[in-house]
Amino acid sequence: MMFHTIAFILGFLPICLVGFFSLGRFLHTRWALLWLVACSLFFYGWWNPDHLPLLIGSVGLNYAVAVMLRRSDRPRSWLGAGITLNLALLGWFKYADFLLHIVAPAAPSLHVTLPLAISFFTFQQIMFLVDISRGTTKTQPPLLTYASFVTFFPHLIAGPIVRPSEILPQLAGPDLARPRTDAIADGVLIFLLGLGKKLVLADMFGGFADTGFDAAAHGATLTYFEAWYATLAYALQIYFDFSGYSDMAIGLARMLNVRFPLNFDSPYQATNIADFWRRWHITLGAFLRDYLYIPLGGNRIGPLRQTGNLMVTMLLCGLWHGAAWNFVIWGGLHGLLIVIHKQYRRLFPPMPPACGQALTLCAVILAWVPFRAASLAASLAMLRGMAGLNGVALPRMIVTALPGLRTIAEPVTVMPYLGDARTLSFPELSACLLLGWLIVLTLPNVHRMTVRTRHWTLTGSFALSMQALFFAPHIAPFLYFQF
Amino acid sequence: MRRLLIACAASLILYGAAFTWLLDRPLTLGALRARIEATVALGETIQQPKLVILAGSNGPFSHRCETIEPIIGRPCINAGVAVGVGLDYLFTRWKPLLHPGDLVYLPLEETQYVRPRATSDLGPDATIMLRHDHATLVTLPLRRQIAAVFASDLRAAIMSVIETALADDGFDDPRAAAGGGFNAWGDHVGHTAALARLNQSTLAAIVPVHPTAVQIQAGYGSRLVADFLRWAGRHGVRAIGGLPTGFSDSPIRDDSLTAIRAIYRDQGAGFLELPNRSRYPRSAFFDTQDHLNETAQIDHSVAIAEALVRLTATTLTVRTPAPPP
Numbered sequence: 001m002m003f004h005t006i007a008f009i010l011g012f013l014p015i016c017l018v019g020f021f022s023l024g025r026f027l028h029t030r031w032a033l034l035w036l037v038a039c040s041l042f043f044y045g046w047w048n049p050d051h052l053p054l055l056i057g058s059v060g061l062n063y064a065v066a067v068m069l070r071r072s073d074r075p076r077s078w079l080g081a082g083i084t085l086n087l088a089l090l091g092w093f094k095y096a097d098f099l100l101h102i103v104a105p106a107a108p109s110l111h112v113t114l115p116l117a118i119s120f121f122t123f124q125q126i127m128f129l130v131d132i133s134r135g136t137t138k139t140q141p142p143l144l145t146y147a148s149f150v151t152f153f154p155h156l157i158a159g160p161i162v163r164p165s166e167i168l169p170q171l172a173g174p175d176l177a178r179p180r181t182d183a184i185a186d187g188v189l190i191f192l193l194g195l196g197k198k199l200v201l202a203d204m205f206g207g208f209a210d211t212g213f214d215a216a217a218h219g220a221t222l223t224y225f226e227a228w229y230a231t232l233a234y235a236l237q238i239y240f241d242f243s244g245y246s247d248m249a250i251g252l253a254r255m256l257n258v259r260f261p262l263n264f265d266s267p268y269q270a271t272n273i274a275d276f277w278r279r280w281h282i283t284l285g286a287f288l289r290d291y292l293y294i295p296l297g298g299n300r301i302g303p304l305r306q307t308g309n310l311m312v313t314m315l316l317c318g319l320w321h322g323a324a325w326n327f328v329i330w331g332g333l334h335g336l337l338i339v340i341h342k343q344y345r346r347l348f349p350p351m352p353p354a355c356g357q358a359l360t361l362c363a364v365i366l367a368w369v370p371f372r373a374a375s376l377a378a379s380l381a382m383l384r385g386m387a388g389l390n391g392v393a394l395p396r397m398i399v400t401a402l403p404g405l406r407t408i409a410e411p412v413t414v415m416p417y418l419g420d421a422r423t424l425s426f427p428e429l430s431a432c433l434l435l436g437w438l439i440v441l442t443l444p445n446v447h448r449m450t451v452r453t454r455h456w457t458l459t460g461s462f463a464l465s466m467q468a469l470f471f472a473p474h475i476a477p478f479l480y481f482q483f
Numbered sequence: 484m485r486r487l488l489i490a491c492a493a494s495l496i497l498y499g500a501a502f503t504w505l506l507d508r509p510l511t512l513g514a515l516r517a518r519i520e521a522t523v524a525l526g527e528t529i530q531q532p533k534l535v536i537l538a539g540s541n542g543p544f545s546h547r548c549e550t551i552e553p554i555i556g557r558p559c560i561n562a563g564v565a566v567g568v569g570l571d572y573l574f575t576r577w578k579p580l581l582h583p584g585d586l587v588y589l590p591l592e593e594t595q596y597v598r599p600r601a602t603s604d605l606g607p608d609a610t611i612m613l614r615h616d617h618a619t620l621v622t623l624p625l626r627r628q629i630a631a632v633f634a635s636d637l638r639a640a641i642m643s644v645i646e647t648a649l650a651d652d653g654f655d656d657p658r659a660a661a662g663g664g665f666n667a668w669g670d671h672v673g674h675t676a677a678l679a680r681l682n683q684s685t686l687a688a689i690v691p692v693h694p695t696a697v698q699i700q701a702g703y704g705s706r707l708v709a710d711f712l713r714w715a716g717r718h719g720v721r722a723i724g725g726l727p728t729g730f731s732d733s734p735i736r737d738d739s740l741t742a743i744r745a746i747y748r749d750q751g752a753g754f755l756e757l758p759n760r761s762r763y764p765r766s767a768f769f770d771t772q773d774h775l776n777e778t779a780q781i782d783h784s785v786a787i788a789e790a791l792v793r794l795t796a797t798t799l800t801v802r803t804p805a806p807p808p
Contacts, residue, residue: 185484192491200637397654424510424645431641458490463498467633471605 001046002157002477003191003248004198006469012043016153017184017255024177032177033148036256040151044116051115058089059150062125063143066132070140075133082129090122098323117157119320121150123287128164130291137164145171154252158245158478160263160283170258180257187255189454193446194247196461199468202241203476205436208419208429209234209372215417216381217374223393226417227385229429234372235365236436239268242281245478247446262447268364268440271356273337276364284320288313310342311335321371326379330371337363395426502635506643507614509650515564516611518543522562522669523576532584533558534791537573538727539566539592540671544774545728545761546590547784548668554788555795557586561669565607566592566773570707571627572608574714575619583719586795588755588787589708589747590725592773593735596743597694597702604630610639663777672777674769679776686765691730691772696738705746712750723753723794728783729772731762755790 001008016039024032045052065082069075091099097110128146131137141149148171155162170176212230216222222230246263253260267280277285296309311332318331350356369386373379384390392409399411419425449457507513526535534557536542542563552559562577570591581587609631612620620631663673679686699705708724715722724747729735735743740760747754767779775783 181484185487189487204636204638422511424642424649427645427649428638428642431645432638435641455486455490458487459494459497462491462494464637466495467498467636471601471630471633472636 001043003245003252004195004469004478007046009195009469012039013252015039020177020256021179025179029174029177030144033144033171036153037144037148037151040148040153040156043153044151044156047116048113050113054089054115054118055121055151058086058121058125059147061085062129062150063146066129066140066146069129069132079129079133083126086122086126086129090118093118095319095323120159120161121156123161123320124150124155124164127161127287127291131164137168141168141172152253152258154249154256154258155260158242158249159281160246160249160260161287162260162283163286166261167258173257176257178257183257184255187251187253189251189458190254190446191248191251192458192462192465193454194244194249194251195469196458196465197240197244197247198478199472200461200464201436201439202237202244203468203472204432205233205237205240206476208432209237211419211421212417213372213374213378213382216378216385219377219381220417221390222382222385222417223390223415224385224388225392225394225426226415227382227390229418229433231365231369231372231382231386232433232437233429235268235368236433236440238368238372239264239440240436241478243445250447264445265447266440266445268361269357270360271353273334273341273360273363276360277334277338284317288317292316307339307342310338314338325376326370326373329376329379330367333363333367333370337367395423397423398426499632501640502610502632503613506635506640506647508610508639508643508646510646510654511642512607512611512614513646513650515568515607516615518564518665518669519562519568519576519611521665522560522564523580525560525667525669526562526577526580529558529560530582531558532582532586533560534586534588535560535562535577535581536588536590537577538563538590539568539595539773540564541566541590541592541727541773543665543669543671544674544769545780545783546787547670547672547780549666549670550781550784551788551791552668554785555586555791559668563669566594567606569603569606569608570595570704570711571603571623572606572612572619574707574711575622578714581715581718581720585720586791587715587720587722588725588791589722590727590761590787591704591708592727593694593699593739593743594704596704596708596746597698598704600703601630603703605634609634670780671774674774674777674780676776676778679769682770685770686768689730689772691733693733693735693739696736696742699739699742699746705742708746709750712747712752716751721753721795722747722750723755723791725755725787726757726761727773728761728763728768728775730768731759731764733772734760734762753794755787755794757786757790 001012003009016036019035019039020032023035041052041056044055062082065078065085069078069082072078093112093114096112100107100110128137128149132140145168149164149167150156152167152171209230212222212226213234215226216230243264250260250263261283263282265279265282267276270276270279293309293313296312297305298309299306301309314331314335315328316331317334318327318329321327321330351359366383366386369382370376370379373382393412393415394405394409395415396411396413399405399409414421414423415426419429422428444453446454446457526533534548534551534555536546536548536559538546540563543561546561546563548559548561562573564573577587604627609627612623613631613634620628663671663675663678666672694702712722714720724743726735726740726743744754744756761783763775763779763783767775769776
């Protein structure tokens with residue numbers, strides 16, 4: 001089930017909330033938690049119930065490992081076993097085919113179906129085991145609390161990757177199932193703003209991006225503006241899509257009296273690449289830093305090892321997004337950018353923030369090309385277009401209005417890979433992109449807005465969200481569902 | 484919570500007001516509206532028995548009333564607009580102008596039979612009605628009225644601003660130079676074979692999608708057509724179904740064809756079928772499989788007109804063609 005569907009908003013959510021608060025009020029918080037787990041499993045199983053046993057088994061097994069980890073006098077062995085088990089499960093479902101084709105390119109595909117959210121609930125549980133062994137999570141939670149933490153539907157499918165030490169105490173709180181009007185209103189407000197980001201903005205830019213990238217995948221030759229506009233649209237789509245989803249998750253958790261950490265903090269306003277990673281998918285970045293980069297040695301070792309660790313961390317970050325080379329390239333590019341940034345900081349004074357922001361933005365946008373493109377060949381086709389190697393074309397009406405452009409651009413009636421390829425697609429896309437980039441570059445994000453600004457934003461977006469929810473012919477799934 | 488509800492209510496009010504009274508798309512939807520209003524206005528002036536062609540853009544691009552009119556001997560109006568315009572809207576506009584003895588020819592595009600109701604409700608006519616044609620909108624079901632209010636998204640708002648600015652600035656649509664325009668009968672003219680050669684690669688690449696017989700039988704458009712045929716039968720209007728033009732290398736499947744025929748025959752309406760089932764080589768087209776080029780349009784129109792005369796021989800009286808309006 002997806003957050004931005006009528007079934008979820010008008011069916012699942014109200015029933016879940018009413019049941020949760022009613023059970024909490026008339027019976028006990030424990031019953032409310034049980035209800036929450038049941039709702040979460042229903043939510044998960046809606047898409048494909050075949051994978052429910054995997055989720056339930058994974059929760060049970062990790063809980064048992066955590067119990068043994070606490071009781072045993074060899075906790076490190078249990079930790080190692082637990083992590084290996086989780087990674088083996090993830091490896092089989094997500095990477096088996098990928099690895100098989102690296103070893104034996106001609107081998108037939110294994111056709112392993114990727115269970116929904118496996119990357120998220122695996123990482124979540126690895127965190128729990130490590131925190132238990134480190135003592136960050138002080139007490140072993142009851143199984144019900146643990147199950148509600150892992151399966152908690154607001155973060156189950158696509159994060160944020162929340163720390164057990166942040167969430168478990170909230171789920172164990174005595175007031176968890178007591179309805180609070182302010183929390184529900186806050187939650188609904190944040191949820192609706194996230195819904196707007198997804199349905200109104202992300203899906204609009206997604207349509208523009210698909211035209212260009214699909215054309216590149218089919219071997220079409222994209223001219224300068226076609227390639228740039230598709231890439232700029234994709235950069236906006238992925239930001240609005242994932243940050244919209246995260247806002248909706250934060251809002252849903254808030255309705256249920258749970259506070260989630262921030263997952264996006266205006267990443268395109270970052271002034272350097274390290275800053276970008278402190279603002280983009282913050283919870284994944286923090287997980288990789290605390291559970292991979294620092295255990296590998298972090299900044300405490302020599303510059304060469306540090307560089308190596310950074311590259312390993314970012315390559316794995318790319319691979320976490322999907323078992324494909326394009327994600328590895330994307331992770332590698334970001335690793336390289338962080339390494340360059342670190343070296344620059346050692347050797348030169350910081351550059352002016354505006355220059356830093358522009359440079360970071362360009363690098364991040366260029367790195368989205370292999371991330372989105374269907375293949376390496378499509379990435380190269382896209383980059384060729386962006387470099388102007390396929391020429392510059394502009395609508396005839398623009399060239400007629402601004403004759404100076406005739407020296408650099410060929411006038412054409414329509415640009416076939418730009419939006420809907422209509423006469424007015426160029427000004428339409430230009431205006432949409434301008435609006436999108438103005439929002440991400442100049443406005444505060446939902447979490448930095450004042451309450452008044454949030455209400456004004458809702459006034460601007462609510463009707464458009466409802467239009468998309470009830471009347472749009474097609475609603476695209478969240479991009480991060482595939483990860 | 485109160486502020487939240489106020490914000491939501493204000494948003495809905497502002498949205499409704501903006502799209503009903505403020506935002507407009509004078510270039511894209513304006514062109515469609517102009518076509519609809521021009522053909523309706525022409526229909527209002529003709530009191531004698533007439534032929535009205537109702538379809539998508541296959542109507543004006545592949546049929547020529549200017550050619551058909553003298554052959555069938557009655558005034559002809561080419562009232563096809565675009566495939567996205569809702570059939571219920573088109574029928575609602577034309578019903579008051581159809582009188583006993585009138586002939587309606589429906590060479591509808593295949594997709595018009597199968598387009599889902601939800602998509603059909605949000606077609607360009609929804610926006611046109613909300614902004615300019617409340618009189619028709621209020622006659623349609625409540626569902627259609629609500630859909631009309633919510634037919635526009637953010638892109639539509641942005642396009643409204645752009646189109647209004649361009650229209651105010653006297654924007655010269657390059658499509659007119661690239662593809663011709665419309666004559667007084669409502670036919671598209673000037674889409675010559677020479678201009679069509681510019682679209683040769685596009686035409687070669689088109690892979691037409693044909694709906695299945697089951698889709699046609701269950702289609703929302705099929706239901707609307709059947710309703711209209713029943714209405715026509717009750718009001719002495721003779722409706723005749725037909726086939727849209729298409730590529731000869733991509734024929735409509737036999738079972739789909741049977742399903743289309745059945746829509747008309749089940750309601751006692753006629754069905755016109757040329758020996759070539761309106762299939763022509765790709766070289767006869769302009770830019771899509773629904774648009775013949777001008778030369779082929781004229782040839783096809785002659786064939787259609789002669790077939791119409793044969794089909795309606797018992798009821799048609801040959802008259803002197805009316806002067807062009």
